[in-house]
Amino acid sequence: MILDGKQTSEKRLALLREKIEESGLYPRLATVLVGEDPASQLYVKMKHRACERVGIGSIAVDLPGTATTQEVLDTVHRLNEDPMIDGILVQLPLPPQVDTHSIIEAVSPEKDVDGFHPTNLGRLFSGSPVFSPCTPLGVMTLLAEYGINPAGRRAVVIGRSIDVGRPMAALLLNADATVTICHSKTQDLAAVTSGAEILVSAIGKARFVTPEMVGDGAIVIDIGTNYDENGKLCGDVDFDKVEWKTAGISPVPGGVGPMTIATLMENTFASARLRSCGPL
Numbered sequence: 313m314i315l316d317g318k319q320t321s322e323k324r325l326a327l328l329r330e331k332i333e334e335s336g337l338y339p340r341l342a343t344v345l346v347g348e349d350p351a352s353q354l355y356v357k358m359k360h361r362a363c364e365r366v367g368i369g370s371i372a373v374d375l376p377g378t379a380t381t382q383e384v385l386d387t388v389h390r391l392n393e394d395p396m397i398d399g400i401l402v403q404l405p406l407p408p409q410v411d412t413h414s415i416i417e418a419v420s421p422e423k424d425v426d427g428f429h430p431t432n433l434g435r436l437f438s439g440s441p442v443f444s445p446c447t448p449l450g451v452m453t454l455l456a457e458y459g460i461n462p463a464g465r466r467a468v469v470i471g472r473s474i475d476v477g478r479p480m481a482a483l484l485l486n487a488d489a490t491v492t493i494c495h496s497k498t499q500d501l502a503a504v505t506s507g508a509e510i511l512v513s514a515i516g517k518a519r520f521v522t523p524e525m526v527g528d529g530a531i532v533i534d535i536g537t538n539y540d541e542n543g544k545l546c547g548d549v550d551f552d553k554v555e556w557k558t559a560g561i562s563p564v565p566g567g568v569g570p571m572t573i574a575t576l577m578e579n580t581f582a583s584a585r586l587r588s589c590g591p592l
């Protein structure tokens with residue numbers, strides 16, 4: 313079974329458009345893009361396009377690749393104080409001269425639709441999330457769409473990044489899975505991953521996950537967005553070799569990526585509702 317993120321995200325966006333219309337709200341998302349990395353420009357453009365589709369206003373703040381930490385901080389502070397803005401997304405990665413942690417901590421937790429602020433990560437890890445990071449939350453939505461309930465299942469997450477691996481583990485734990493996190497220092501990775509009933513890969517290495525690493529009948533979620541030696545977009549999982557072993561697998565493209573964007577839209581609407589003091 314293919315876990316179709318493209319189709320699921322289309323469905324979610326259509327539903328969200330209706331909900332936003334009914335609410336009478338006009339949520340607004342501000343994106344902050346520093347520099348001219350083509351991939352980042354593409355992602356930000358996709359986010360603005362999704363906003364347009366669902367009836368969310370979007371404001372793009374583009375800063376030069378030479379911007380200092382202080383200049384990015386000034387932008388974030390201005391957006392924090394702007395009552396018209398409901399969500400702030402600072403596109404990552406930031407250029408090396410910008411201190412990413414202080415930027416993430418500067419975003420008001422009330423407008424942190426990426427869910428990267430320590431307050432929101434803390435809420436997520438304590439089991440009472442407000443904004444959860446869009447990629448892992450999108451994975452949970454995709455699992456639910458296909459009737460896959462993680463409760464009591466062995467879930468293995470490969471990768472421990474703050475934006476994907478760690479919050480993915482927290483969401484699975486909140487959903488009552490038995491969660492293992494693997495990373496670059498994990499010994500005998502294949503022995504751990506092949507025991508997973510739900511395997512989530514967030515490593516960032518093209519076709520890293522091979523059939524020996526996957527148990528029979530596993531659900532495999534591929535969070536990787538990589539380019540192979542021919543410049544072709546591909547995931548962390550060697551899809552063609554792994555698919556037959558699985559009960560369900562998300563492809564790249566067309567899997568988790570579109571779910572990330574749909575979730576960002578949902579988080580932005582949730583922020584607008586919370587900020588208007590309405591019920592969530």
Ligand SMILES: Nc1nc(=O)c2c([nH]1)NC[C@@H]1CN(c3ccc(C(=O)N[C@@H](CCC(=O)O)C(=O)O)cc3)C=[N+]21
Nearest residue numbers: 355401402403404405426446537565566567569570572
């Ligand atoms: N503050 C911040 N928040 C993010 O959520 C964030 C970020 N920074 N930095 C970069 C990563 C990456 N990311 C993706 C979103 C959509 C697709 C996506 O829709 N991909 C399409 C393919 C697009 C293509 O053709 O390249 C797909 O998988 O089908 C991929 C990757 C969000 N990120």
